[in-house]
Amino acid sequence: MYRTGFFAGVSLAVMAGVVTYFSGTSISGAADVDATKVYMTHCKTCHGENGHPTDLGTGLGAREFANAEWQAKTTDEQIIKQINNGTPEKMMPFKEKLTQDEIKALVSVIRSFGKK
Numbered sequence: 001m002y003r004t005g006f007f008a009g010v011s012l013a014v015m016a017g018v019v020t021y022f023s024g025t026s027i028s029g030a031a032d033v034d035a036t037k038v039y040m041t042h043c044k045t046c047h048g049e050n051g052h053p054t055d056l057g058t059g060l061g062a063r064e065f066a067n068a069e070w071q072a073k074t075t076d077e078q079i080i081k082q083i084n085n086g087t088p089e090k091m092m093p094f095k096e097k098l099t100q101d102e103i104k105a106l107v108s109v110i111r112s113f114g115k116k
C-alpha cells in the first residue's frame with residue numbers, strides 16, 4: 001500500500017513537471033524562433049542570404065525572392081506549403097525538420113527580402 005502510494009505520488013509529480021515543461025516551451029517557442037537563423041541554417045544554401053538564389057539554387061530552378069511580382073502573386077499559404085512539402089528533386093520538404101512555428105516565421109523572412 002505504502003509503495004503504491006509512493007509511486008502514484010511520484011508519477012503525478014512527473015506528470016505535472018512534464019505538463020509545465022511543455023506548456024512553457026510551446027509558449028516561449030513561438031516567441032523565441034530565430035527565423036533568420038533558421039533561414040541561414042536551412043535555406044541559404046539555395047536561396048542565398050538575401051533571397052537571391054545561389055548558383056546551386058539557380059541550377060535547380062529557385063527564383064529571386066526579392067522579385068516584387070513574385071512577392072505580390074504569392075500567398076503566405078503557398079510559401080508555407082512549399083516549405084512543408086518542397087518540390088521533388090528541387091527542394092527537400094521541411095515538415096519533419098522544422099516546427100510549424102518555425103515555418104510560419106520563415107514567411108516573414110522571405111517577405112522581408114521583397115522590401116529591399
Ligand code: HEC
Pocket residue numbers: 039042043044045046047057060061062063074078079082083087090091092094106110
Ligand atoms: C536544395 C536547395 C534548396 C533548399 C535548401 C531550399 N530550397 Fe526553397 N526552393 C528550391 C528550388 C529549386 C525551388 C523552386 C521549386 C519549384 O520550381 O517548384 C524552391 C522554391 C521555394 C519556394 C517557392 C518559390 C515559388 O516558386 O513560388 C519557397 C517559398 C522556398 N523555396 C522557400 C525555402 C525555404 C524557406 C527554405 C529553407 C527552410 C528552402 N526553400 C530551402 C531549392 C531549395
